[in-house]
Structures are given as C-alpha cells and as structure tokens.
Amino acid sequence: MAETAAVYARAAGEAADAGELAEAASRAASDAGGLDGGSLVDGEGRVKETAAGLQGNGEDIDGVVRTLVRAMNQAIDTANEVSDLIFADGQLNDALERHNRASVNEWNGWTRALQGAVAGLDGGQGDPPALTVSHGGESLTVLPTTTGGGHQYALPPELAGRIREKHLRKAAAEATTAFEEIEDAIEAYRGRLTEYGVELQSMGYDLAGPLGLWTTDGMAEYAAERLAEELGKEDPDERLLAMYTAGVSGIADALFGDANNPTDAASRRLTGAERAYLGAFYDTLGTDALLRLGALDGWSQSKLDLANGLAILTNPELGGLDPDRDRDRLPEAVLPFVYDYREGELYADGGLAGGAFQDELERFNAFGGLMSHATVASGDAFSEDLARAAVDIQRRASLQYGMATSDFVANTGSSGLLQAAALNGGVSAELLTDQEFREALLLQQWEDSAGAADLIRGGTTVPAGVDRDSAAAAPYLEAGREVLRFAGAHQDEVLGEGPSNMSALGLSDHTMLQGALADAALMNLGDVAGFGTDTAAYFSERDRHNVFGLMARTDESVNEAFKAGVNSVQYQMAYDHYAGAEGAMGPTNTFENIGRLTQLVNWGEHHAIEQASGDQRQTLITSLTNSSIGGALWAASVPSGPLQVPLGLMAAGYSAGVPLMPTYSAQAPAQHGDYELDEGFLNQQVTARMITAAAVDAANANGAHHRLPEFDETLYERAGAVTDQGLNDLGDRLGIVDDWRTAGVEPGRYVPPYNPNDRRAGG
Secondary structure, X not given: OHHHHHHHHHHHHHOOOHHHHHHHHHHHHHHOOOEOOEOOEOOOOOEOOOHHXXXXXXXXXXXXXXXXXXXXXXXXXXXXXXXXXHHOOOOHHHHHHXXXXXXXXXXXXXXXXXXXXXXXXXXXXXXXOOEEEEEOOEEEEEOEEEEOOEEEEOOOHHHHHHHHHHHHHHHHHHHHHHHHHHHHHHHHHHHHHHHHHHHHHHOOOOOOOOOOOOOOHHHHHHHHHHHHHHHOOOOOOHHHHHHHOHHHHXXXXXXXOOOOOXXXXXXXXXXXXXXXXXXXXXXXXXXXXXXXXXXXXXXXXXXXXXXXXXXXXXXXXXXXXXXXXXXXXXXOOOHHHHXXXXXXXXXXXXXXXXXXXXXXXXXXXXXXHHHOOOOOOOOHHHHHHHHHHHHHHHHHHHHHHHOOOOOOOOOOHHHHHHHHHHOOHHHHHHHHOOXXXXXXXXXXXXXXXHHHHHHHHHHHOOOOOOOOOOOOOHHHHHHHXXXXXXXXXXXXXXXXXXXXXXXXXXXXXXXXXXXXXHHHHHHOHHHHHOOOOOHHHOOOHHHHHHHHHHHHHOXXXXXXXXXXXXXXXXHHHHHHHHHOOOOOOOHHHHHHHHHHHHHHHHHHHHHHHHHXXXXXXXXXXXXXXXXXXXXXXXXXXXXXXXOOOOOOOOOOOHHHHOOOOOOOOOOOOOOEOEXXXXXXXXXXXXXXXXXXXXXXXHHHHOOOOOOOXXXXXXXXXXOOOOOOHHHHHHHHHHOOOOOOOOOOOOOOOOOOOOOOOOOOOOO
C-alpha cells in the first residue's frame, strides 16, 4: 500500500487529467516506495494524503486521488479487521488455543481419574476387577489387560477421539462465526470498493490501472454473484446492475479509452489479471443470469458492458481466449448458441412444433439481445462464428412458419449476433465475398433485418482513413460489388417478398436491410452508374439497371434517402465545376454524368412502375413522387463540401465516394419515352434545382468579385433537366433559391443562373 500510494502521489503531480492518471502511475510504478524520503503509510497503517501528491492539478484529479486514497485505506482497514478477527486478543486464534488446552486438560483429567481408581484396588488374589472411572460428570468402565504375566489398566482408545471431536466441534463453531464475520467484512469492503469504482469511472479514471484492487478474482466473483442476485429480482435496479458490471467496463475502457464509443483500435492487450477477472466473472455469473440480463427490455449499460466483455475475452488478438484452441475455457453461455446449438433443442428432431424449440429460441433471443449491445469488435474467429451461427439458426427458425399448429417465436437473436459480428469489418467483408454465406444471408426472410443490415454496412464500408485505391480497401469494395450484383438479381428476396411462408404471412421486415443496400449503392455509385473507363468489369449494364430498379422498389423512406444521396452527389459535381475545384471535370463530362444519374433513377422507377399493376401501380407512383421531393429536401439541407447524407447514408461527395473519370461518354440506359411519368419529370426538375443551387453556392463562396458563367441551357439539356416554368414552381416546394435575395446574390454583382422572378422563361 505504501508503494502504491507513492505511485499515485507521483502520478497526480504529473497527470493533466483523470484519464492520464493510471498511465502516469504505470510509469511511476518502477520507482515506488516512500515519497520525498518519507513513508506514505503511517504507524497505524493509514495512507496519508500528502500535499506533494495533490499539487495544483484541479478538482477532478484531486477528487480521483482522494477517492483512490479512500479505496486504499478501505483495503487496509479490511485487512486489519480480518486479521484482528483471527489474531487479536480473545479472537479466533485464542479460541483455538483455548479449545486445544481444554482437550488436553480433559484427557489428563481422565488419566488422573484412572490412576486414582487403580491406586484404590486392595491388591487381593484373583482376577483383577473392572474399574469404573469418573471425570467431569461422566463415567466409563475400564477393563484390565494382561501383558507379560501382569495386569494393566488403560483408557479406551476411542476416548481420545471423542475428546478431540467434542472440542473440535466447539472450535469449529467459533471458526464458523469468525468466518462469517470475515466474509461480512470482505463483503462490505467489496461493496464499498465497487461504489468507489463507479465514482472513479465517472471521473474518467482507468480502473484497470496499477492499483489492481478492482481486477482481482475475488472482486470478479463478488460482482458476478451480486449481479446474479439482482437479476433474480422481479424488478432489477438498473443502477445496481451497472455498478456490478463496472469491473468489466473498466477493463474495456482501459483497452479502448471509452468503450461506450470507441473510435480507435485497442491501445494494448489484456493483462493476465484482467483476463483472469473476466474468466472468473463469467464463470461465476453462469448462463441463466446472463440470459436474464439479455432478456430485459431496452438498452442498458450493463448489457453493453457484458457484451463487450465477451468480445474482449474471446479475442486472442487482445490476449483473450482463442475459440479454436480454448473451446473448453469459453464462457458457458457462449457454447449452446454459437457452437453447440445443433446438439440442442433448436435442431432436435421434430422439435419445431414443440414447446422445447420455442423455449430454446427465446433463450437464444436473450443471448442475441445481449450481444447486440456490443460496441467493440470481437476477434476474427469469434466474429465469423457468430455470423455463421446467426444465419444457420435463422434458416432453421424460419421453418416454423410452415407448421400451422406452431406457436411462432420471432427469431431476433440472429440479428443480435450479426450486429456484434458486423463490428469486425474485415471479417464482414470476407463473409460477404464468400458466395455460400452471401447467398444464405440475402436469400433469407428476416423478422428483424437490423443485423443483416449492419453486417452489410460493416463489410462494404471502407474504413475511415483508408484510401479507396489501396489494397486495404479492396475487400470492402469487392464485397460491395458482390452484394449489389446479387441483390439486384434477387429483388423479391431482399425486399422481403421472397417465396416463403414467413413473407406470405407478412412477417418479413427488410426495411433495415434495404437501407444498407442503398448505402452500399451510394458508396459504390461510380461503379454502379458506370462512370470511368473500367467499371464494366464490375457492373454490366444489366447489373446497374437491376440496382436502380431495386432502389425504386424499396420502402419509401429508403428510396427517399437513396435519392437524397444521388442528389447530393449531383450537387457536389456541379458545385466543384462552378467553383473551379481542383480535379473538377469539364462542363460536358460534369453534366453528362449528372444526367446519367437522373436517367438511371428514372429508368429504375419507370421499370418498377411498368411491372406494377392496378392500385399497386398508382401507390408506387405516389410513393416515388413523394420520395423525389423528400430526397431533394434532404440533399438541399446539407452544406457544400464533404457531404454526409442524413439517416446514416454514406455518400461523401464524388471525390471520396464516386471515383469519376473524365473520359466517360454518356450512354442512355434505355429509351422509355420522354419521362412523362410524374416522378420522372419531378426527378429532372430536382436535378435542375441541384445544379442551380450549386452554382449560386459556388458563386457566393468565391467572393464578391466572382461572376457566375452565363446560363447555358445546353448544360441543363445534357443533364436531362427541365428548364421551363416547372423549375421555378418546384423552387417554392423545395425551398432552394426561391429568390436571389435569399441566396445572398446582390444585383449587379452576381448573375444568377436563372431569374426566379421570371415565370415565363426557364432560365
């Protein structure tokens, strides 16, 4: 304790904030002991709060060190209390000695009583008599034995055993009392220490630092026992649940900074003590308590903590267990739902119609519900195992919908497992380029498609900071292309309208999955739309038509978001052209590429409407018209520069997300009349408005002396845009440059690309 106190006293003088304290303490740990030549533990074993340890570091650091001091003093007090219960005067050690002396005294008393009885014999001739010996209110008969022609009396051997057992029982009773008092003291210590841990975490302190009080096996077992006890209540206290998982979250924070919102890879590996803590915690907690937590409604900090703990413990890259080599050491709760599920009730013969299947599926849902809260990626092997188990179990669970007598239980657990697996983007990309897995994922009908959506996003999104032209980006780009090609060719399935009993019953929900496919299309828009010189190697004309046709058939909210992304990219192309941005294309390529996007959107929508019939056709026209307006409003709300489309759509401007090439030559995807359908006409007007808004924004950004180029109607024609009165009318609905005054254009300075007050001319 003296050494630890010295470490933290030095660290407090060095650290700038609470988050650096444990790191600074680690550096100071090699030079521990006293401070400035004096001990930090006084004669009574108390840790002193020295001024040297708390110099001018502000309230937070002062609060952290004072709490640490209280924690260390609590440990010293508890150690002393436990020691006193054993060694202090009149306590357990004295009691044991007292009972030991009493047993010796009792034996000696019987020995003296026997000697007295023998001395009282008259020494007459004849056989020696049996003696009655009494001591302490008890009597026993001692028979003589003949040895070497003489006679002897000896106490029976079993008497020593009875004396020992009697006094041992009394000693054991006192030891049991002492044990209970010791347990109470340690229990109180661990409870108080847990509270200190929560307090320290709230101040940004790393509980897994050099002090080590929070990462012992005993603390792990205590926390798991208390957590299980609280989960056994009808209405568990969320504050207490989070307090008992604080040790697990402390380890996660030590590796990832803030495990609730990690932004970087782990800064280090698990220590041996941390891995032992996690193992002891999950072993003590057991499966049932873990599932009770997973089954609780809603988000909770404790669910996030335990999901992250499992991800870390099963990650050999972080010093955790290797699922391939350490299968028998994995937490018990993992096995029946990730590795051994085919041996249980989920796959039992004839089990789909029985209650055992539904009960086990509910348990699986609870496990998946817990894992869906993970925020840190698990290791490669465990991530892949989670994903493959999720798809396999969904395939099995979907069979229940073909049994009319079955009580259906929706499988939400597979979605949770996929959400956890998706955090490992590299593994997600590998899985999506595996044809068998990709088809199994996308041909499923999902009651909850959030996990499938997350896996697609995780495997098709090039990580931040990775160049799209680099080898590191290649697996993600390949995964995106493979997913989009397959999804476009199997539209009914990915829309949740596949030929299955589940979709026939209206139980498929693929909106989230559709959204992820829209994201993938936007992130690969250059390839999908056919920009560049070599994109035919990635997408044939049929492939890109399939993708845009699929987007037209998605849920209205997804279609609206997709068109918002397309509109944003069109805006960025035009903005870069008018602003003279580095790398911007010339006017012909700029506007032909913008026009190609509008043509493809219109082609997909026209084709989708042609395939529909009756009321469905009119509903689709209305939906696509609404999504055109909504998408334009979204795009118009995004400022110029790197674009971030709302609701998580990932179009980041053509320079980052759409690798355009100036050698592109426009080719119309197909001839479908003059786009007289409502939604097609509207899409063209939206395109024109995006070009107009980009031109005005670029002019304003370039300063007072920059003049816009003269309006060139041929550019709008290349973009397939409408330049008649409808363009101005739409401005009122979209709120984009309704008036040159709202655009910040001063008369005589700028020449707007059109006159919004002139309702006769489109320019």
